[in-house]
Amino acid sequence: MDEPVTISGVVENIIYRSDDTGYTVCDVESDAGEFVTAVGVMPHVSEGESVKLYGNWTLHASFGRQFRVESAEACLPVEATEIMRYLASGSVKGVGPVTAKRIVQMYGADTFDVIENHPDWLAEVNGISKKRAAEIHDSFIEHTGSRSVMMFCREYFGPATSMKIYKEWGAAAVDIIRKNPYRLCGEISGIGFTKADEIALALGVPADSSERIEGAIVYYLVQNANVNGHVCMPEDEVADGTAALLHIDREKVRSSISSMTGRRKLVIDDGMCYLDTYYAAETSIAKRLCTLDRMCPAVNSDDAERFIRILELKYDIEYAPLQRQAITDALRGGVMVLTGSPGTGKTTVVKALIEIFRRMGLENIELAAPTGRAAKRMSEATGSDARTIHRLLEMEYNDGSYPRFTRDEHNQLEADAVIVDESSMIDVMLMNALLAAIRPGARLILIGDSNQLPSVGAGNVLHDIIASGAIHTVCLSEIFRQAKSSRIITNASMINEGRYPVLTDKSGDFFFLYRRSDDSIASTVVDLCASRLPAAYGDEIADGIQVITPSRRGAAGTDALNAALQERLNPPSPNKREHKSREIVFREGDRVMQTKNNYKLEWYRDGGVSAIGDEPDGIGVFNGDIGRIERIEPENDRMVIIFDDRRVYYDFALDGELEHAFAITVHKSQGSEYPVVIIPVYGCPPQLMTRRLLYTAITRASKMAILVGRDDIVMRMVDGVTDDMKHTGLEKRIREQFSRAGGAL
Secondary structure, eight states: OOOOEEEEEEEEEEEEEOTTTOEEEEEEEETTSOEEEEEEEOTTOOTTOEEEEEEEEEEETTTEEEEEEEEEEEEOOOSHHHHHHHHHTTSSTTOOHHHHHHHHHHHGGGHHHHHHHOGGGGGGSTTOOHHHHHHHHHHHHHHHHHHHHHHHHTTTSOHHHHHHHHHHHGGGHHHHHHHOTTHHHHHSTTOOHHHHHHHHHHTTOOTTOHHHHHHHHHHHHHHHHHHHOOSEEEHHHHHHHHHHHHTOOHHHHHHHHHHHHHTTSEEEETTEEEEHHHHHHHHHHHHHHHHHHHHSOOOOHHHHHHHHHHHHHHHTOOOOHHHHHHHHHHHHSSEEEEEEOTTSOHHHHHHHHHHHHHHTTOOOEEEEESSHHHHHHHHHHHSSOEEEHHHHTTEEOOSSSSOEESSSTTSOOOOSEEEESSGGGOOHHHHHHHHHHSOTTOEEEEEEOTTSOOOSSSOOHHHHHHHHSOSEEEEEOOOOHHHHTOHHHHHHHHHHTTOOOOOSOOSSSEEEEEOOSHHHHHHHHHHIIIIIHHHHHOGGGGGGEEEEESOSSSTTSHHHHHHHHHHHHSOOOTTSOEEEETTEEEETTOEEEEOSOEEEEEEEETTOOSSTTSOOSEEEEOTTOEEEEEEEEGGGTEEEEEETTEEEEEEGGGGGGEEEOSEEEHHHHTTOOEEEEEEEEOOOOGGGOOHHHHHHHHTTEEEEEEEEEOHHHHHHHHHOOOOOOOOOOHHHHHHHHHHHTTOOO
16 A cells, blocks of 8 residues: 655635535645645545645546545644635535634734634624624634634544544534443444454553443443344353453443442343443333233124124135234234245235225324334335334434434324334334334234344344233234245245255246355356356346345355455446455445445435435444445445435445345344345354244245255254343333233233
8 A cells, every 4th residue: 555645725616515414525725836626534634724634646537636635734824814715615504605704803813712712702793693692602612613613523533433433423523432431332333342442551541440331331231232143141241241341350340230239320130231222212112012902902702793793794704713813913903913935825914904904084194114024014014104213213314323313203194003014124113113103093903924033223123022822913924825826935935844855846936956066056046147047038137036044154145145246246447446345345336235234324215316415315224224325426425325215325434334245144034035045055154053043034035046055954944943031121121011010811
């Protein structure tokens, strides 16, 4: 890599700046008299300022020679003429060219001191009221605050992360970090405990300080929630894990746990340690489920039967016994859970309930699902509009790590009934938000396949609700005649029952291709995607193929397959721009996946935006969303990605949230369905060799499932029964709540 270059000069012109990311394009007159176009994250530089820029020269295809800035130092001007130019540039809100001239004419070189320390003096300037003087002071402090934050953080972070910290905490960031650096790993996404600990020790925080130990405890619990899905952890494990992380005595950790419990930062319940937010969420879910179930008026059995008979006569059908029970149970109380494998008629029940609810006068019926793809499928299956849960709750932009919803307990939905599909994907925090927004008296129907993998996020909500025995639950088990012709459905059902699937039948929609070695498995998967399937079914099939594999590792894992599939499906081309990040090359045309929930990303309807400054149509791109890179704009340090009908502008600073999606893991495929699914079956870690994982992968296919690999691995996965155990307390809390309410369990 080239040695960094330093350029000193004066900012002559700000060409472009993103308020969100701080990305700036500006002209600088260097001390050598050369005009330089500088690009990079520089939120704190303004026209008229003296700057020192550190970076390297680059050659842009359209804009020629540019200086790419890695870090920047800026100094406020000291001469009256430069001060006036700085203020006139618009850097300080409320000050334009005329006002700038008046202020500088009165206070000269002392202008900045007056604005910062004596803002009331500004009211002596013609045209400036006391209110406006205060606003000028606040804007100036905010601008100089960003400068101090960026300068402080550049010792530890790159400019993009420094800007993220400033956006989160504003000018107070430096004081916050100095006081408790461990808030970085708890509140700023992308910063881990190790980095926060490094900064803390550099700032002189003692190795056994309470701030360090408490920061590590929070980190341990958050990591187990985000990575392993645990809502809580055994207190002994928290003490041991934190002590090992910090290399300190276990009893010091126990003392901190006790202190945090006393301050309600942690909750200890039956030997399990919770962060207060997760404990509150579980408690709230239990209470709200009980309230919803009890406050909704029941429909008696005779009236329920009458509704069912009306629909049977109208559509000349006969509902199966379990379908009739599901409809009846949905009318008996306020909450009902409906589960079942593909082909068992869940959609038939949902369509019946929608019509019955409308016959009952419940006109406001909301359909929702955790992901956009699942909501779209729900709409197509029922003929009624469905939305993501985030859109249903009217998610708002906020600066926190978890979204804020307009719809909550203070502004509840007008819905008379809410029907939610793919409920097994809902984590504890999202379920809490959803229940808070549903008014007592409304009906809630939770639909899902309890045999699939649990949610990626913290909690095992659907499982815990069913296991509590407190909520009416119907599990459809009969595969209907029209579905029995599908080997996808029949084999999935056999796997779910612990029976080996039929691998020799080549006549249907389920195929098994035997390959012995991992390398031959991988090469066959690539050939199927790139040539064999398009040759057999036409090129149009290509967009409907999804490779779903158990693991990221190995020759047939996502890492290796994505590299091989990119090379075959979207090879390098002079006509396709690229962007390299973390040794990954993103290329125009690549299929990519969002790997974490980002509640701040703005999106635009595909084709409905001409410039980044246009008003967005919505916000939020979520873990598992798959899109395609439409174009890469090095001049703007961003990529443009299309997710279904949403166009998103991705700053390069966010590319750590993206990975290729030619091949994805089974866990990431949850809630989605694809016309053609190709599944490598090969030796991988034992925790992934499970029946539930294989079942989930196969049921992602709507038209064709192709397994490539070893039949003995298929059998081992069918035999691999695990309970996908997550540490949660929701089942217990639901039981306790319904018991207190006097209900029979």
